[in-house]
Amino acid sequence: MAKKWQKEYRRIAKAEADRLFDQGTHQYNNSQFRAALQSWQQALTRYREIRDRKGEGYSLGSLGNAYNRLGEYQKAINYFILCVEITQEIGDRKGEGYSLGNLGNAYTYLGEYQKAIDYYQQSLAIFQKIGDRHGEGNSLIGLGNADDSLEEYQRHLWFQLSPHPRYSHPMAS
Numbered sequence: 001m002a003k004k005w006q007k008e009y010r011r012i013a014k015a016e017a018d019r020l021f022d023q024g025t026h027q028y029n030n031s032q033f034r035a036a037l038q039s040w041q042q043a044l045t046r047y048r049e050i051r052d053r054k055g056e057g058y059s060l061g062s063l064g065n066a067y068n069r070l071g072e073y074q075k076a077i078n079y080f081i082l083c084v085e086i087t088q089e090i091g092d093r094k095g096e097g098y099s100l101g102n103l104g105n106a107y108t109y110l111g112e113y114q115k116a117i118d119y120y121q122q123s124l125a126i127f128q129k130i131g132d133r134h135g136e137g138n139s140l141i142g143l144g145n146a147d148d149s150l151e152e153y154q155r156h157l158w159f160q161l162s163p164h165p166r167y168s169h170p171m172a173s
Contacts, residue, residue, distance in 0.1 A: 010050050017046035017055055024062060033066045040066065054095075057086035061099055068106055076106045097126035097135050104142045116146040 024039030040062045047055035064079035080103045087096035104119035120143040127135035 013046050013050045014052060014055075017043045017050070017052065020046065021055065021059060021062070024066075028062070028066060028069075031069075033069050037063060037066050053086055053090050054092065057083050057090070057092065057095055057099075060086065061095070061102065064099075064102055064106070068102070068109065071109075073106045073110050077103060080106060093126055093130050094132060094135065097123045097130070097132065097139070100126065101135070101139055101142055104139075104146065108142070108146050113146045117143060120146060 020039050020043035024036040024043060027033075027036035027039060040059050044056060044059035044063070047053075047059055060079045060083040064076040064083060067073070067076035067079065080099050083099040084096060084103070087093075087099055100119045100123035104116040104123060107113070107116035107119060120139050124136060124139035124143065127133075127139055
């Protein structure tokens with residue numbers, strides 16, 4: 001009898017967690033990022049209660065995406081790192097690839113382009129290995145953007161640190 005009750009509780013809790021997760025997704029898609037955070041946090045709590053590691057990982061990744069959109073990049077990074085750990089633990093290579101790409105995004109926003117490039121390269125390697133062309137494309141776009149930003153930053157730094165001759169107007173004497 002107790003086993004049947006536990007199974008029913010788990011089914012109900014999973015349905016509630018999934019509903020909260022979907023609600024958060026709807027809110028996120030409508031730019032209601034703070035509301036999405038609340039829904040996903042509640043879903044995360046439910047997934048943890050029933051030990052649903054995949055749901056937990058998806059919730060953590062979604063929380064990270066919302067914090068990225070709110071400009072709270074360090075919080076986003078913390079959630080993405082937890083998500084990567086879970087996706088690796090459960091063998092979700094696709095989820096791992098996207099989580100690594102999301103880490104690349106957060107580090108790009110922070111201006112830490114080399115770290116971003118490292119994460120995008122890891123993401124790309126996973127997507128190539130599993131044959132996920134969409135994931136490959138996302139990783140390549142991220143790599144290109146981070147690489148361009150790094151080069152621009154290095155050019156700007158060089159310009160700021162290099163001695164430049166003073167220019168005067170040719171008509172001035």
